[in-house]
Amino acid sequence: MASDMQTDISGANAPHPSGDIGDVVLRTEGLTKHYGGVHALQDASFEIRKGEHVAIMGDNGAGKSTFVRQITAVEQRTGGKVWFDGRYVEFDGPLEAREAGIETVFQNLALADHLDVPDNLFLGREKVLFKLGPFSILDYKGMREATLAGLEKTGVKIPNIRNTIQHMSGGQRQCVAIARTATFHSKLTIMDEPTAALGVQETAQVENIIRTLKEQGEPLILISHNMRQVMDLCDRIVVFRRGRVCANLRKEETDGQDVVSYITGAKTQDQYADAA
Amino acid sequence: MAEATHGIGGLTFDASKRNLPPEAGVAIALVLIVVVFEVLGRILMNDSFLFNTRENIDGIFNVARLQIIILQVSIIGIIALGVTQVILTGGIDLSSGSIVAATAMIAMSFAQVGEINGMENTRAVFGSGWVDLPVILPVVVALACGMAAGLINGLLIAYTGIPPFIATLGMMVSARGVAKWWTAGQPVSFPTESYAAIGSGMMPVFVFVVLAILFHLILRYTVYGKHTYAIGSNEAAARMSGIKVARHKVLVYTIAGLLAGVAALVLSSKNLTAQAGMGMMYELDAIAMAVIGGISLQGGRGSIPGTVLGAMIFGVIISGFTFLRLDAYYQEMVKGAIIVGAVVLDQWRQRRAAAKA
């Protein structure tokens, strides 16, 4: 169903985004999500261009994770339009979003407790020796090797990848989730509070992974409460407040103090004022 | 990488000290239970549970008893293989016993002989035109019936969001109704020779073992197996990772129905008759085998070898009670206690695992 909705952006039936799409990787217009009476996300317009690293900030409950869940089709949006990689998309589910090239570290990590590291890394897109529909034979060796390579690439250290996730510390679990996004080539990476549970060393490690993405020109949406981190790693900061976007700030035109005043609602940018 | 000192916090990891698999615990329990019956037998009955004590037969073990044990658990064991997969996804299937009855009634109707001792078989369900059919027909009918019932379970659970407990409870009642309605309560008997061969002798054991190996391999080595564990372990994570959870559940329940269909074939063939009341409470026995075998009712943990061991424990206990000449009433009471005990043990293991992490 979704595939015939994914008309080329220039197609006659595709809704046209206002303005130039150019090198935009992801654009949303009026993205809205209501949970019954809860307006968790309201009219969120957002865009990220090739090679750009954009931070999303905002208080707890501001709608940041909700925004991520709509883009990645974990949930179906109430309203609004999304373009990704040059076309209008209505993903039918998370698998389609992943296959289209969106890799996500979800805030709740989305790991299966009773499975080991390679199983979790390849969950939903297992390597197979030969295809037999749902009964395709798993390529355990290939997945183990790719996992070790992926962990090596990201510098993430796990004592024994054959251990189930269940017995790992919060930080280790987070590392597994991050290694999962880094193992697969993607067009857009989204990380929802990737360093929330990490120690100093591990945080530095994750920040290095993010810098590597930047060097490779891969775009990233980083959700974080850590001002220093955001100022260090991102080009632009989008602030969410009460389910709405209330500011879109270039790093060089702002500072921590300024961002905080948007987060707390002391300030609102002119173009968002009427909505708030 | 066995000796490497690495990992977060620079912890060391000793690969030689891995935890025993939970199946090992079940196997130890099996041995202990056998030992208990052996000792009780020596004391109370002055006889051996396990070993051959008769003069006129060669051999160390009481082969006859061992055969009876595996024979009586193998048919419910076939059901338990399907129930295991359902429980691994975090679900439950209460309908298997009724599906066995309905399927057996319908399939057996396609397997009747035309003549009994030279007289026309007047009890043929479809009349004299539909008798002495090739055995493939009732086999296909049985598998199709089982799958259809499982498919309905799966669709209900996956797409209406009702709890598996309720959906399969409904199927349990309805399928029993179908079994009674099919012949207005009359048993279906006199199968063809080739149909009777399906469940004769040790065939049920053979079918059980082959299916157990097959599904063990499937759960261990295929994408289907991985997704089954993933869904039971963390359904939301499975969905976020792109697993089509609803579709997978439909498949799992359909396979459980299919296995109930196989059990119906074997059972009706072994008994040479199908009755609307057959397979009563089989679903609970099958769940008990899985739970005793270490399949966690919360999903995500356990294995087919565990269920096979659970089935063996189940069989040994029933056989042991018969050996000690205890009444069937006691058997049922103890069976109930064992099921509850196994679940308590599982919760306790779970808590201990959580405390360690």
Ligand SMILES: Nc1ncnc2c1ncn2[C@@H]1O[C@H](COP(=O)(O)OP(=O)(O)OP(=O)(O)O)[C@@H](O)[C@H]1O
């Ligand atoms: N499934 C749901 N049903 C009802 N309300 C929900 C649901 N999911 C989220 N919400 C509500 O939507 C609002 C936004 O939640 P969201 O998780 O997007 O916040 P957030 O910005 O990610 O916060 P945090 O920084 O704490 O992660 C919250 O008020 C939350 O209670």
Ligand SMILES: [Mg+2]
């Ligand atoms: Mg959040």
